[in-house]
Amino acid sequence: MSVEATVIEMAKRAKQAARKVAAATTDQKNRVLSSIADKIEARAEAIQAENRKDIERAKEMGLTPAMIDRLTISDATIASMAGGLRDVVALPDPVGEVTSSEERPSGIKVSRVRIPLGVIGMIYESRPNVTIDAAGLCLKAGNAIILRGGSEAFHSNMVLAACIADALEENDLPKEVVQLIPMRDRDAVNVLLKQEAYLDVMIPRGGEGLIRFVTENSLIPVLKHYKGVCHVYVDSEADLEKAKAICMNSKVQRPGVCNAMETMLVHKDVAAEYLPLVGQAFKEAGVTLKGCPETRKHIAWAEEAVEADWPAEYLDLTLAVKVVDSVDDALDHIAAYNSGHTEAIVTKNEATARRFVQEADSSAVMVNASTRFNDGGELGLGAEIGISTSKLHAFGPMGLEELTSRKFVVYGNGQVRQ
Amino acid sequence: MSVEATVIEMAKRAKQAARKVAAATTDQKNRVLSSIADKIEARAEAIQAENRKDIERAKEMGLTPAMIDRLTISDATIASMAGGLRDVVALPDPVGEVTSSEERPSGIKVSRVRIPLGVIGMIYESRPNVTIDAAGLCLKAGNAIILRGGSEAFHSNMVLAACIADALEENDLPKEVVQLIPMRDRDAVNVLLKQEAYLDVMIPRGGEGLIRFVTENSLIPVLKHYKGVCHVYVDSEADLEKAKAICMNSKVQRPGVCNAMETMLVHKDVAAEYLPLVGQAFKEAGVTLKGCPETRKHIAWAEEAVEADWPAEYLDLTLAVKVVDSVDDALDHIAAYNSGHTEAIVTKNEATARRFVQEADSSAVMVNASTRFNDGGELGLGAEIGISTSKLHAFGPMGLEELTSRKFVVYGNGQVRQ
Numbered sequence: 050m051s052v053e054a055t056v057i058e059m060a061k062r063a064k065q066a067a068r069k070v071a072a073a074t075t076d077q078k079n080r081v082l083s084s085i086a087d088k089i090e091a092r093a094e095a096i097q098a099e100n101r102k103d104i105e106r107a108k109e110m111g112l113t114p115a116m117i118d119r120l121t122i123s124d125a126t127i128a129s130m131a132g133g134l135r136d137v138v139a140l141p142d143p144v145g146e147v148t149s150s151e152e153r154p155s156g157i158k159v160s161r162v163r164i165p166l167g168v169i170g171m172i173y174e175s176r177p178n179v180t181i182d183a184a185g186l187c188l189k190a191g192n193a194i195i196l197r198g199g200s201e202a203f204h205s206n207m208v209l210a211a212c213i214a215d216a217l218e219e220n221d222l223p224k225e226v227v228q229l230i231p232m233r234d235r236d237a238v239n240v241l242l243k244q245e246a247y248l249d250v251m252i253p254r255g256g257e258g259l260i261r262f263v264t265e266n267s268l269i270p271v272l273k274h275y276k277g278v279c280h281v282y283v284d285s286e287a288d289l290e291k292a293k294a295i296c297m298n299s300k301v302q303r304p305g306v307c308n309a310m311e312t313m314l315v316h317k318d319v320a321a322e323y324l325p326l327v328g329q330a331f332k333e334a335g336v337t338l339k340g341c342p343e344t345r346k347h348i349a350w351a352e353e354a355v356e357a358d359w360p361a362e363y364l365d366l367t368l369a370v371k372v373v374d375s376v377d378d379a380l381d382h383i384a385a386y387n388s389g390h391t392e393a394i395v396t397k398n399e400a401t402a403r404r405f406v407q408e409a410d411s412s413a414v415m416v417n418a419s420t421r422f423n424d425g426g427e428l429g430l431g432a433e434i435g436i437s438t439s440k441l442h443a444f445g446p447m448g449l450e451e452l453t454s455r456k457f458v459v460y461g462n463g464q465v466r467q
Numbered sequence: 468m469s470v471e472a473t474v475i476e477m478a479k480r481a482k483q484a485a486r487k488v489a490a491a492t493t494d495q496k497n498r499v500l501s502s503i504a505d506k507i508e509a510r511a512e513a514i515q516a517e518n519r520k521d522i523e524r525a526k527e528m529g530l531t532p533a534m535i536d537r538l539t540i541s542d543a544t545i546a547s548m549a550g551g552l553r554d555v556v557a558l559p560d561p562v563g564e565v566t567s568s569e570e571r572p573s574g575i576k577v578s579r580v581r582i583p584l585g586v587i588g589m590i591y592e593s594r595p596n597v598t599i600d601a602a603g604l605c606l607k608a609g610n611a612i613i614l615r616g617g618s619e620a621f622h623s624n625m626v627l628a629a630c631i632a633d634a635l636e637e638n639d640l641p642k643e644v645v646q647l648i649p650m651r652d653r654d655a656v657n658v659l660l661k662q663e664a665y666l667d668v669m670i671p672r673g674g675e676g677l678i679r680f681v682t683e684n685s686l687i688p689v690l691k692h693y694k695g696v697c698h699v700y701v702d703s704e705a706d707l708e709k710a711k712a713i714c715m716n717s718k719v720q721r722p723g724v725c726n727a728m729e730t731m732l733v734h735k736d737v738a739a740e741y742l743p744l745v746g747q748a749f750k751e752a753g754v755t756l757k758g759c760p761e762t763r764k765h766i767a768w769a770e771e772a773v774e775a776d777w778p779a780e781y782l783d784l785t786l787a788v789k790v791v792d793s794v795d796d797a798l799d800h801i802a803a804y805n806s807g808h809t810e811a812i813v814t815k816n817e818a819t820a821r822r823f824v825q826e827a828d829s830s831a832v833m834v835n836a837s838t839r840f841n842d843g844g845e846l847g848l849g850a851e852i853g854i855s856t857s858k859l860h861a862f863g864p865m866g867l868e869e870l871t872s873r874k875f876v877v878y879g880n881g882q883v884r885q
Contacts, residue, residue, distance in 0.1 A: 068802060068826065068828070071825075071826075071828075072826060074640055081710075114832060121882050139756060149618075151847055152847070153845065153847055155840070155845065157836050157840055157845075159847055161848050164858075164862075166859070167828070167858060167860050172720070201558075206533070235685070236524060245682075248860050249857065249859065250858075250859050258578075258717075264663075264686060265686065268682060268683065270688060270689070270857060270859040271688070272859070285623045288881070291880075291881035294881060294883055295881065295883060298884055298885075299881035299883075300877045301666060302883070302884055307575075322723065326496065392652060402878075406488075407490060407875050408486065410486070410489075411583070412874055412875060413874065413875040413876075413877060414874065414875070414876055414877070415575075415877045415879065416876075416877065416879060416881025417878070417879045417880055417881055418575050418877050418878070418880075418881070418882045419859055419879075419882065419883045419884050421883070421884035422560070422573070422575055422877055422879075422882070422884060423875070424884075427571065427573065427575075427884070428571070428577050428875055428877075429569055429577055439667065440582075440584050440585060440667050440872035441584070441667065441668050441688040441689060441690070441859065441860045441872070442859045442860035444686075444872045444873060444874055445584075445874065445875050446875075447593055454858035454859070455849075455862060456830055456831065456832065456863065457830060457831040457832070457846055458715060458824050458831075458834075459832070459833045459834065459836050459840055459846075460820075460834045460835070460836070461834060461836025461837075461840075462709075462834045462835055462836075463706070463709035463712060463835055463836070464712065464714055464835075464836045464838045464840070465712055465717075465720070465836075466720055466837050466839035466842075467714035467837070
């Protein structure tokens with residue numbers, strides 16, 4: 050079969066399988082998840098053997114050590130995939146939840162009931178554990194899923210997908226509930242993005258290039274996360290010790306992730322006191338600062354910030370710093386450069402905090418807390434499949450609820466429309 | 468300015484205006500809505516004079532009487548636009564609603580708060596009242612909106628947009644909260660669909676061609692409604708008198724709308740009794756039937772159904788009829804041909820009803836009630852801006868809540884991530 054015919058056939062089968070998994074009981078879905086976890090542990094050696102094929106090929110192709118690290122399935126990765134699945138077993142099943150219910154003047158009883166989205170397409174890069182994490186969440190929410198992993202993780206993904214397929218069949222669900230596209234061919238993605246008759250949503254996870262490609266070519270709605278240009282604003286009425294701890298944590302604890310701070314905004318009234326204090330801490334942590342002229346008056350070693358620094362997502366130990374005149378000035382800067390991800394304010398003034406919360410237009414707004422809390426686990430979603438930076442359907446971390454939709458259910462007794 | 472520069476400038480201004488209207492109080496938004504209603508009534512003569520220009524042009528261009536009817540702003544249209552706005556005033560403001568709230572183990576307090584979507588783009592055809600209805604709902608939900616009406620309603624839309632602009636400015640909101648693209652040029656749509664930096668969602672309303680064009684060309688997420696191929700399944704345990712009333716209402720009351728029935732499925736055990744009964748009623752109502760061979764045994768005058776009848780949206784007094792062996796058979800037919808809009812079952816058996824409700828994969832599933840109840844007003848949303856037949860963000864009628872998103876708001880006391 051051609052690539053096109055193969056992908057279309059997979060999409061059709063996914064839609065058929067979606068009916069079965071939508072009707073599966075919570076218990077049945079949980080048994081599948083537990084069984085995948087058991088198989089991953091039982092087959093760890095075989096999984097790591099396949100993973101080594103990918104690693105060898107990656108080395109031949111000259112991938113960076115960081116990329117090879119992300120590709121590697123260590124013993125800890127095995128434990129983390131299995132543990133993640135068992136965590137999902139413990140989460141409540143969102144399907145069937147009645148979110149509202151009322152009797153209308155016509156006498157019909159109207160309720161809104163949570164349902165699976167249907168068929169989810171997932172396109173992702175390098176980390177093979179995404180195969181397991183994504184499949185587990187989608188399946189618990191009653192969805193079928195078509196996975197397209199990075200070509201560099203091909204063998205790893207295939208052997209993980211086999212664990213899932215076996216677990217599905219042993220628990221009386223069709224193996225087409227979770228399908229991995231079994232070819233490296235780039236054309237497969239182009240074909241998949243046109244199957245709007247069978248797929249309900251596409252979730253790309255990876256670099257900006259991948260996400261842009263999916264957005265531009267997909268006829269299927271896309272849930273996307275471009276980047277995290279997160280700001281912390283230190284207000285004139287901030288507790289400066291707390292501000293320092295929050296800014297350090299937001300920047301330094303894990304600089305390579307999307308909820309790390311990229312720009313720090315400091316009110317002019319506290320700049321002279323706060324900047325030398327926090328500057329010293331950043332210096333000790335090895336952070337490169339890119340400062341506005343006012344910043345450099347207080348931190349002499351800071352480099353000069355240029356326009357390109359304000360929209361930059363460094364994902365690294367680099368931070369842009371700007372002194373602002375007021376909370377309005379901070380909000381204007383954020384409106385101009387933010388990416389819809391996370392903003393934080395440090396202040397003791399409740400009115401200022403309220404304004405910031407209302408006007409900072411991002412998926413999560415923190416008052417006196419680190420930007421690093423914008424995370425499905427920390428915010429109480431249990432687990433996340435990604436973080437959406439656009440407002441349609443989901444804004445922020447996407448957990449099980451975000452992998453569902455709702456339908457109207459109407460019970461009548463012969464009612465007709467007048 | 469070129470078309471491109473004009474549209475991009477409008478999009479930028481809409482994004483700036485969105486910050487203002489997002490922060491507006493409920494009272495301020497309601498005053499704008501009331502003021503638009505007052506102006507429409509006060510300026511009725513001028514509005515109808517502009518509308519006559521469109522009608523004359525439409526006649527010259529040879530538009531059908533039905534199209535000219537939809538284009539016409541009668542006294543009743545004036546009253547209905549003003550009344551619709553006052554209904555929206557009475558609806559609760561969704562913005563600011565706290566939909567959940569909890570303290571996490573880390574000590575941060577996490578809530579989810581309803582926020583406007585931001586900037587909505589709306590592309591629609593012929594009916595100028597959509598200009599008012601859409602603007603009213605979007606504005607109440609705190610959004611800015613860019614309207615692109617049909618070129619045939621150009622003068623009507625311009626004069627209605629002027630009422631809105633005046634009402635905004637009189638109530639201290641920028642007139643860029645609601646903008647109408649002031650040119651007929653088709654290129655304007657192409658430019659608008661690429662402004663993902665400024666717009667949050669596109670809502671096309673019109674024929675399948677328009678919606679497909681928007682879906683294929685938009686970089687902005689699209690909320691869409693393709694068509695309504697709605698089914699009523701008359702079960703072996705149906706009350707046949709109720710079935711007849713429901714099927715008649717679903718087909719005949721307003722055959723040109725998307726929630727009208729297009730295919731009737733009848734269980735074989737009741738076909739001999741039910742089909743002659745309902746067939747006679749359809750005959751008297753002037754309905755053309757397209758029946759499967761089994762149907763035509765019981766309704767001799769029914770025409771022969773061909774494959775093209777099963778996915779057809781007739782929007783007319785024509786109905787496809789098929790005899791099925793079981794509820795499974797009915798669900799299989801629905802899975803193959805439905806459009807995600809509305810399905811209904813008539814049965815006295817609760818278990819059968821439950822199965823149908825769970826498995827019929829549409830935005831609204833009716834038990835013993837007409838398909839015509841899939842409507843924002845009837846289902847309790849107050850008013851609707853359209854009906855979504857895809858599951859992302861909204862599935863079914865879209866009211867005020869569907870014109871919003873939610874963000875996470877976190878209050879801490881200096882917490883950092885461990």
